[in-house]
Amino acid sequence: MSDSASILKPKPVDSRCSQTGRQALLTGCPWHDVNEMLQAAGVRPTRQRMALGWLLFGKGARHLTAEMLYEEATLAKVPVSLATVYNTLNQLTDARLLRQVSVDGTKTYFDTNVSAHHHFYLEHNHELVDIPDPHLVLKKIPDLPEGYEISRIDMVVRLRKKT
Ligand SMILES: [Zn+2]
Numbered sequence: 001m002s003d004s005a006s007i008l009k010p011k012p013v014d015s016r017c018s019q020t021g022r023q024a025l026l027t028g029c030p031w032h033d034v035n036e037m038l039q040a041a042g043v044r045p046t047r048q049r050m051a052l053g054w055l056l057f058g059k060g061a062r063h064l065t066a067e068m069l070y071e072e073a074t075l076a077k078v079p080v081s082l083a084t085v086y087n088t089l090n091q092l093t094d095a096r097l098l099r100q101v102s103v104d105g106t107k108t109y110f111d112t113n114v115s116a117h118h119h120f121y122l123e124h125n126h127e128l129v130d131i132p133d134p135h136l137v138l139k140k141i142p143d144l145p146e147g148y149e150i151s152r153i154d155m156v157v158r159l160r161k162k163t
Pocket of ligand 1: 063
Protein backbone atom coordinates (compact mmCIF):
# COMPACT_ATOMS: atom_id res chain seq x y z
CA MET A 1 0.00 0.00 0.00
CA SER A 2 2.87 2.33 -0.69
CA ASP A 3 0.95 4.74 -2.85
CA SER A 4 -2.40 4.51 -1.10
CA ALA A 5 -1.93 7.83 0.64
CA SER A 6 -1.62 9.69 -2.62
CA ILE A 7 -4.63 8.08 -4.24
CA LEU A 8 -6.98 10.97 -3.52
CA LYS A 9 -4.79 13.63 -4.98
CA PRO A 10 -5.66 14.73 -8.48
CA LYS A 11 -2.74 14.54 -10.84
CA PRO A 12 -3.06 17.46 -13.22
CA VAL A 13 0.40 16.87 -14.62
CA ASP A 14 -0.55 13.37 -15.71
CA SER A 15 -0.15 13.29 -19.48
CA ARG A 16 -3.32 11.22 -19.80
CA CYS A 17 -5.28 14.26 -18.58
CA SER A 18 -4.81 16.02 -21.87
CA GLN A 19 -7.26 13.59 -23.43
CA THR A 20 -10.88 14.67 -23.45
CA GLY A 21 -14.27 13.19 -24.05
CA ARG A 22 -16.03 10.13 -22.72
CA GLN A 23 -14.15 7.87 -25.07
CA ALA A 24 -11.02 8.56 -23.08
CA LEU A 25 -12.69 7.59 -19.84
CA LEU A 26 -10.95 4.34 -19.12
CA THR A 27 -7.50 5.49 -20.12
CA GLY A 28 -7.92 9.18 -19.41
CA CYS A 29 -7.34 11.20 -16.30
CA PRO A 30 -9.61 9.53 -13.75
CA TRP A 31 -10.16 12.55 -11.53
CA HIS A 32 -11.20 14.79 -14.40
CA ASP A 33 -13.35 12.13 -16.03
CA VAL A 34 -15.14 11.15 -12.82
CA ASN A 35 -16.04 14.77 -12.21
CA GLU A 36 -17.32 15.11 -15.76
CA MET A 37 -19.33 11.91 -15.74
CA LEU A 38 -20.96 12.65 -12.39
CA GLN A 39 -21.99 16.10 -13.53
CA ALA A 40 -23.19 14.83 -16.91
CA ALA A 41 -25.38 12.28 -15.08
CA GLY A 42 -26.79 14.95 -12.80
CA VAL A 43 -25.01 13.65 -9.71
CA ARG A 44 -23.39 16.30 -7.56
CA PRO A 45 -19.66 15.51 -7.36
CA THR A 46 -19.23 15.60 -3.60
CA ARG A 47 -15.88 14.69 -2.12
CA GLN A 48 -17.04 11.23 -1.14
CA ARG A 49 -18.64 10.50 -4.51
CA MET A 50 -15.52 11.73 -6.28
CA ALA A 51 -13.31 9.52 -4.13
CA LEU A 52 -15.52 6.45 -4.60
CA GLY A 53 -15.92 7.22 -8.31
CA TRP A 54 -12.17 7.46 -8.60
CA LEU A 55 -11.80 3.99 -7.09
CA LEU A 56 -14.62 2.59 -9.22
CA PHE A 57 -13.92 4.08 -12.61
CA GLY A 58 -10.21 4.78 -12.49
CA LYS A 59 -9.11 1.22 -13.17
CA GLY A 60 -11.03 0.12 -16.25
CA ALA A 61 -14.04 -2.18 -16.31
CA ARG A 62 -14.72 -3.72 -12.93
CA HIS A 63 -17.26 -5.70 -10.96
CA LEU A 64 -17.38 -4.76 -7.31
CA THR A 65 -19.64 -5.44 -4.37
CA ALA A 66 -20.29 -2.70 -1.83
CA GLU A 67 -18.07 -4.56 0.62
CA MET A 68 -15.21 -4.76 -1.88
CA LEU A 69 -15.43 -1.03 -2.61
CA TYR A 70 -15.65 -0.26 1.09
CA GLU A 71 -12.48 -2.26 1.67
CA GLU A 72 -10.69 -0.42 -1.14
CA ALA A 73 -11.86 2.91 0.22
CA THR A 74 -10.60 2.01 3.68
CA LEU A 75 -7.22 0.99 2.27
CA ALA A 76 -7.08 4.26 0.31
CA LYS A 77 -7.90 6.13 3.52
CA VAL A 78 -11.16 7.50 2.16
CA PRO A 79 -13.22 8.35 5.25
CA VAL A 80 -16.50 6.70 4.34
CA SER A 81 -18.99 4.34 5.96
CA LEU A 82 -20.33 1.14 4.43
CA ALA A 83 -23.80 2.76 4.39
CA THR A 84 -22.46 5.67 2.35
CA VAL A 85 -20.80 3.24 -0.04
CA TYR A 86 -24.16 1.49 -0.51
CA ASN A 87 -25.97 4.79 -1.02
CA THR A 88 -23.42 6.04 -3.50
CA LEU A 89 -23.49 2.80 -5.49
CA ASN A 90 -27.27 2.98 -5.67
CA GLN A 91 -27.20 6.63 -6.73
CA LEU A 92 -24.67 5.87 -9.46
CA THR A 93 -26.82 2.95 -10.58
CA ASP A 94 -29.91 5.19 -10.72
CA ALA A 95 -27.87 7.63 -12.77
CA ARG A 96 -26.98 4.75 -15.13
CA LEU A 97 -23.28 5.03 -14.49
CA LEU A 98 -23.28 1.55 -12.99
CA ARG A 99 -25.19 -1.62 -13.65
CA GLN A 100 -26.27 -4.00 -10.94
CA VAL A 101 -25.69 -7.70 -11.41
CA SER A 102 -27.17 -9.99 -8.80
CA VAL A 103 -25.74 -13.41 -8.13
CA ASP A 104 -27.49 -15.81 -5.76
CA GLY A 105 -29.88 -13.11 -4.67
CA THR A 106 -27.46 -12.34 -1.88
CA LYS A 107 -24.49 -10.91 -3.72
CA THR A 108 -24.91 -7.75 -5.74
CA TYR A 109 -22.11 -6.66 -7.98
CA PHE A 110 -21.85 -3.21 -9.46
CA ASP A 111 -20.53 -3.21 -12.99
CA THR A 112 -18.74 -0.17 -14.40
CA ASN A 113 -19.50 -1.50 -17.88
CA VAL A 114 -23.12 -0.47 -18.50
CA SER A 115 -23.27 -1.80 -22.05
CA ALA A 116 -25.28 -4.94 -22.80
CA HIS A 117 -23.25 -7.98 -21.86
CA HIS A 118 -23.47 -11.19 -19.87
CA HIS A 119 -21.28 -12.73 -17.20
CA PHE A 120 -19.43 -15.80 -16.08
CA TYR A 121 -19.50 -16.23 -12.33
CA LEU A 122 -16.50 -18.12 -10.98
CA GLU A 123 -17.88 -19.93 -7.98
CA HIS A 124 -14.54 -20.78 -6.40
CA ASN A 125 -13.50 -17.17 -5.88
CA HIS A 126 -16.81 -15.31 -6.31
CA GLU A 127 -15.53 -13.41 -9.29
CA LEU A 128 -17.68 -11.96 -12.04
CA VAL A 129 -16.15 -11.92 -15.51
CA ASP A 130 -17.59 -10.39 -18.68
CA ILE A 131 -18.57 -12.79 -21.43
CA PRO A 132 -16.80 -11.20 -24.36
CA ASP A 133 -19.41 -12.14 -26.97
CA PRO A 134 -22.07 -9.41 -26.98
CA HIS A 135 -24.14 -11.37 -29.47
CA LEU A 136 -24.89 -14.21 -27.09
CA VAL A 137 -28.62 -14.80 -27.36
CA LEU A 138 -31.17 -17.10 -25.83
CA LYS A 139 -32.47 -19.65 -28.29
CA LYS A 140 -36.01 -19.39 -27.02
CA ILE A 141 -37.41 -16.61 -24.95
CA PRO A 142 -40.42 -17.61 -22.86
CA ASP A 143 -43.82 -16.08 -23.57
CA LEU A 144 -44.15 -12.81 -21.74
CA PRO A 145 -47.13 -11.86 -19.62
CA GLU A 146 -49.53 -9.60 -21.46
CA GLY A 147 -48.67 -5.93 -21.30
CA TYR A 148 -44.97 -6.53 -20.61
CA GLU A 149 -41.83 -6.20 -22.67
CA ILE A 150 -38.30 -7.30 -21.88
CA SER A 151 -36.33 -4.55 -20.22
CA ARG A 152 -33.05 -6.46 -20.20
CA ILE A 153 -31.79 -10.02 -20.00
CA ASP A 154 -29.05 -10.63 -17.49
CA MET A 155 -27.39 -13.94 -17.98
CA VAL A 156 -24.99 -15.27 -15.38
CA VAL A 157 -23.27 -18.50 -16.36
CA ARG A 158 -21.91 -20.10 -13.21
CA LEU A 159 -18.59 -21.88 -13.54
CA ARG A 160 -16.82 -24.27 -11.22
CA LYS A 161 -13.43 -25.83 -11.62
CA LYS A 162 -13.34 -29.34 -13.04
CA THR A 163 -12.44 -31.95 -10.45
ZN1 LIG B 1 -19.68 -6.91 -16.65
